[in-house]
Amino acid sequence: MASEAPGLTLDQDGKSPRIRLTGQWVLRHLSGSINKLRRQLARCKSDPQTIWDLESIDGLDSTGALLLWRHWGRRRPAQLRLRTEYEPLFQRLEQMPAPAPALKRKPLEWVARLGAAMLSAATHLRELVALLGQLTLDILSFPARPDRIPWREISANIYKSGGRALLITGLVGLLIGIVMSYLSALQLRLLGGERFIVNLMGLSVTRELGPLLAAILIAGRSGSSITAELGVMRLTQELDALATMGISPFKRVLLPKVLALAITMPLLAFWTMAAAIFGGMLVAQSELNITFGQFLSDLPGAIPIVTYWIALAKSIAFGVVIGLVSCHFGLRIKPNTESLGYETTNAVVTAITLVILTDAIFAVGLRDIGWQE
Amino acid sequence: MSPPSPTVIEMRGIVTRFGAQVVHDGIDLSVQRGEVLGLVGGSGSGKTTLLREMIGLQNPSAGEVHAFGEAVFAARRTHQTKALRQRWGVLFQHGALFTALSVTDNIALPLRELRALDEPLIQELVRLKLAMVGLKPEDGRRHPAELSGGMIKRVGLARALALDAELLLLDEPTSGLDPVASEQFVDLIAELRSTLGLTVALVTHDLDTLVDLCDRIAVLADRKLIVIGTLDEVIACDHPFIQSYFRGHRGGRLLSKRQ
Numbered sequence: 001m002a003s004e005a006p007g008l009t010l011d012q013d014g015k016s017p018r019i020r021l022t023g024q025w026v027l028r029h030l031s032g033s034i035n036k037l038r039r040q041l042a043r044c045k046s047d048p049q050t051i052w053d054l055e056s057i058d059g060l061d062s063t064g065a066l067l068l069w070r071h072w073g074r075r076r077p078a079q080l081r082l083r084t085e086y087e088p089l090f091q092r093l094e095q096m097p098a099p100a101p102a103l104k105r106k107p108l109e110w111v112a113r114l115g116a117a118m119l120s121a122a123t124h125l126r127e128l129v130a131l132l133g134q135l136t137l138d139i140l141s142f143p144a145r146p147d148r149i150p151w152r153e154i155s156a157n158i159y160k161s162g163g164r165a166l167l168i169t170g171l172v173g174l175l176i177g178i179v180m181s182y183l184s185a186l187q188l189r190l191l192g193g194e195r196f197i198v199n200l201m202g203l204s205v206t207r208e209l210g211p212l213l214a215a216i217l218i219a220g221r222s223g224s225s226i227t228a229e230l231g232v233m234r235l236t237q238e239l240d241a242l243a244t245m246g247i248s249p250f251k252r253v254l255l256p257k258v259l260a261l262a263i264t265m266p267l268l269a270f271w272t273m274a275a276a277i278f279g280g281m282l283v284a285q286s287e288l289n290i291t292f293g294q295f296l297s298d299l300p301g302a303i304p305i306v307t308y309w310i311a312l313a314k315s316i317a318f319g320v321v322i323g324l325v326s327c328h329f330g331l332r333i334k335p336n337t338e339s340l341g342y343e344t345t346n347a348v349v350t351a352i353t354l355v356i357l358t359d360a361i362f363a364v365g366l367r368d369i370g371w372q373e
Numbered sequence: 374m375s376p377p378s379p380t381v382i383e384m385r386g387i388v389t390r391f392g393a394q395v396v397h398d399g400i401d402l403s404v405q406r407g408e409v410l411g412l413v414g415g416s417g418s419g420k421t422t423l424l425r426e427m428i429g430l431q432n433p434s435a436g437e438v439h440a441f442g443e444a445v446f447a448a449r450r451t452h453q454t455k456a457l458r459q460r461w462g463v464l465f466q467h468g469a470l471f472t473a474l475s476v477t478d479n480i481a482l483p484l485r486e487l488r489a490l491d492e493p494l495i496q497e498l499v500r501l502k503l504a505m506v507g508l509k510p511e512d513g514r515r516h517p518a519e520l521s522g523g524m525i526k527r528v529g530l531a532r533a534l535a536l537d538a539e540l541l542l543l544d545e546p547t548s549g550l551d552p553v554a555s556e557q558f559v560d561l562i563a564e565l566r567s568t569l570g571l572t573v574a575l576v577t578h579d580l581d582t583l584v585d586l587c588d589r590i591a592v593l594a595d596r597k598l599i600v601i602g603t604l605d606e607v608i609a610c611d612h613p614f615i616q617s618y619f620r621g622h623r624g625g626r627l628l629s630k631r632q
Contacts, residue, residue, distance in 0.1 A: 027537050028459050031489035061537035061569075062501055066494065088568040096501055100510040336472030336518045 004058065006030055008040055016049035016079070021057050025064030034067070041071045051079040054086065065089040128328050135258055135324075138251045153256035154263075161222035161257075162264030166271065168221065169214050173272035176213060177205065177279025185287040194288040198295055199302040201280035206307050207370070210273030212359055215265060215318035219351035223326040226257050227347040230330025231340050258323030265319030266312050273311070306370040314362050318355050325351040379406050380442075381540050381572045382427050387436035389422055396422055397433070398596040404540070409566060409573040411583045414593030415614065420576040421466070421544055423593070427574065428461055428542060440540070459487075461540040462533030466548060468525040470517040476503075476528050477513035483535045502531040507561060523554035527561075534565070541566075543575035547582050559585050580619075592618075 006025045011018040023029065030037070044050070052068075054060070069090070076090065106112070142149050184200050230253070233239050239249045277299070284290040329347035333339050382404035389397040396419035404410050404427075412420045425431040426438055429445040438445040440457055470479050480499045484490055490498070500510050506527040517525060526546065533541055546562065547555035559582050566573055577583060583590060584604065591601040594614040600607050608619050 027487075028456070031487045034489055062505075063490075063494075063498060063537060066497055066501060070494070070497070085570070092501065092505065092568075096504050097510055099496070099500060100513065103514075334518060336516065338473035 004029055005033065006037060006057075006064070008037070008044070010044055016051060017044075017047075018051040018053055019044050020053045023057065024059040025057055025067075026059045026061040027063040029059075030063055030067070037067070041067075048078045050077065051081065052077050053081045055081050055083055060086050060089060062089060062092070065093060069093045124328070128324060131254075131324055131328055134250050135255050138248070138255050139259075148251070150252055150256050153252060154259050157256050157260030158264050160225075161218065161260055162268060165218060165221055165264075165268060169217050169268050169272045170275045172213060172217060173210065173275030174279040176209065177201070177276030178283055179279075180204070180209070180276070181280035181283040182287065185283055189288065194290065195294075195298065197280065197284050197288060197290065198298040201277060201284075202299050202302040203307065205273050205276045205280070206303055206311055208359070208363075210276060211265075211269040211311050211315045211318060212355070213276075214268040214272040215315065215322065215355045215359075216352055218261070218265065218268060218319075219322045219326075219355055220348055222261065223322050223351045224344050224348050226323070226326040227330040227333070227344045228340065230254075230327060231333030231343060234331065234333055235335050254327045257327060258320060261319035261323040262316050263319070265322070266315035269311055269315040269318075304370050310362065310366055310370060314359065317358050317362070321354045321358055322351045325354060380404070381406050381440065382574065383437075383439040384423075384427065385437045385439075387423070387426060387438070388434045389419060389426070389431075390434045395596055397593075400436070400593075400598045402591060402598055402601065404572060404574050405589075406572055407570060408588040409575070409586050411587035411590045412574065412576045412593065413578075413583065413590055413618070415618075418593045419596075420593055424542055424544055424574065424576050428463060429457075459536050460538060461542060462536065462538035464526065464529045464533045464541070464543045464546060466544040468517070468529040470525060470528055470532070472517045474516075475513065476508075476515055476517070476520070479517070479528060480513075480532045480535050483532065487536075498535070499531075502534055505534065505565065506531045507557075522549045523551075523558065526550065526558060530561070530565075534569075537569075539570075539572060541571050541573045543573065543577075545576055545578065547577065547579045555579065555581070556585075562586060 004024045006021070006023040006029055008019055008021045011020060052072075065086070074093075076094075082090070181197060181201050184197060185194075188194050188197055188200070230239075233253070239253065242249045242252060281292055281295045284295055285292065326347045329343045329350070333343045380403050382402075384400060384402045387397050387400040387402075388395070400423065402423070412423060414420045422431060426433050427440065427445070429438070429440075432446055441460055443457055445457065470476075471482070474482065477496075477499050480502055481495050484495045484498060499513060503510060503513055508524065508527055508531070512520075512524070512528075517528070520528065530543075530546075541562075543562070547558055550558060562573065563586055565571060573586075575582070575586070587604070589602060590604060590607045592599050592607060592610075592612075592615060594612065599612050600610040600615065607615060
């Protein structure tokens with residue numbers, strides 16, 4: 001195989017120096033020895049009398065040709081012996097266009113970028129409001145045409161975003177319930193107020209933790225899948241296909257998803273609450289000797305009924321927020337793989353942030369309601 | 374030095390099964406150095422699958438594939454089987470450009486992956502490849518999403534040629550192109566093939582591409598390779614698929630024009 005390695009020999013004994021190239025001057029053989037060849041080339045002074053003899057090489061490709069071309073200063077040496085089959089390679093190099101001029105950086109670019117970011121935030125807000133308005137109009141059109149309500153899509157989405165999330169929300173609720181009540185049990189025992197575990201768990205889980213936990217899990221789980229699904233539907237022009245058939249993608253694709261989330265979120269929130277309280281009951285029994293019976297008979301007294309209404313309202317709001325945000329980002333996906341990942345991440349992050357923000361608004365707005373004297 | 378072996382790809386006894394469905398049932402096929410071989414067959418006859426098996430993207434259920442005299446499906450990945458991947462370039466049906474990278478970076482990727490060339494050399498090689506497929510240096514800055522169908526194919530071809538491959542595999546090179554762009558693309562492949570001395574294996578549905586570009590044509594039907602040879606030899610075969618394919622309304626018109 002030694003004969004295949006590219007090499008060159010310098011012949012000084014004739015009238016003019018003669019550089020003879022041998023072997024395979026192709027990328028596959030060059031890549032191992034390119035630096036060695038470069039050093040050898042550098043030693044060969046290229047004065048006009050030098051004869052470059054390429055007639056005994058076994059192969060030459062564009063990489064090999066370019067390597068020589070760069071050494072020659074981007075022009076043919078005066079004395080070049082070349083086999084005709086390699087002629088097109090050098091012709092191509094001669095005709096190669098100049099590199100595209102580099103893009104200039106503008107001064108104060110960071111100011112422009114900051115402005116662009118603020119404008120883009122404003123655009124997001126405007127588009128979200130427009131989407132909410134569009135979906136509201138769609139809902140308002142339903143009473144007039146009840147046969148146009150997409151029941152099948154709504155039910156399929158309820159199953160996808162609700163039914164299939166039961167296991168994960170239940171498990172997380174149970175574990176958080178166990179952790180919470182275990183920590184509280186230690187403190188309550190110190191104070192001698194063991195029975196207050198019911199109030200503590202009952203209130204915190206129904207009013208805050210249950211709806212919030214479920215919403216965060218669903219934002220991650222269903223939000224990302226909605227964004228990705230809509231994005232791919234946009235890329236494959238499925239949404240356009242629907243529109244050409246006179247079927248509004250908003251009514252048939254987006255609305256069922258948002259409505260389904262608005263319906264499943266409260267259900268999942270109550271399911272998570274139940275799981276968390278069950279976790280609390282397990283700990284109360286093992287750590288504080290409060291039986292299931294005692295816990296359950298104290299529970300209705302500990303939680304005012306209005307707490308449930310607050311949880312219900314909050315969860316519906318969370319569902320709508322998650323649905324809107326993920327649909328919004330799904331429609332922004334551009335036809336490339338990077339955008340798919342980028343917008344999905346954006347959707348989940350924004351949905352979770354907005355869920356917590358909504359929760360804070362509810363907490364402040366309803367701060368005087370539902371506390372027992 | 375011994376002359377390079379005349380056979381670039383050698384497939385023997387290829388059997389491909391997807392579950393209970395048999396796609397190939399004992400196919401023998403070889404691609405000779407310097408030729409353009411066209412693979413033809415009806416939809417679902419496993420043309421693309423055969424192409425994928427040539428380059429080791431898919432393992433046949435039975436049979437052997439040799440490329441440049443090396444087994445493509447060696448039990449162990451040796452240095453040799455890895456080096457094989459530098460000797461062929463593939464143009465996928467939809468380009469398969471990396472959408473997150475610019476055109477320049479798409480073409481530079483295989484060159485950078487060698488870790489042997491420096492950046493100025495790579496940039497210049499990319500420029501050369503772009504010029505080869507008829508694109509301007511400015512196009513290098515664009516992203517695949519901003520390119521037309523014909524340009525995507527050209528960039529895909531430039532990427533396939535990045536490592537100066539000896540064997541070029543094209544999956545439906547002219548599908549999705551308008552007649553003018555498709556003719557230009559066929560001319561481009563023909564020109565590159567004659568100047569670079571490439572060996573080409575291609576899958577196509579397009580009769581024009583077959584007639585204009587291919588030295589030999591291999592026809593897949595009924596899970597077998599029913600005939601392989603020049604266009605005239607293929608047409609002479611009286612298999613019903615060939616009769617309907619080449620003697621149908623459009624095929625007949627094209628062939629009569631050629632005579």
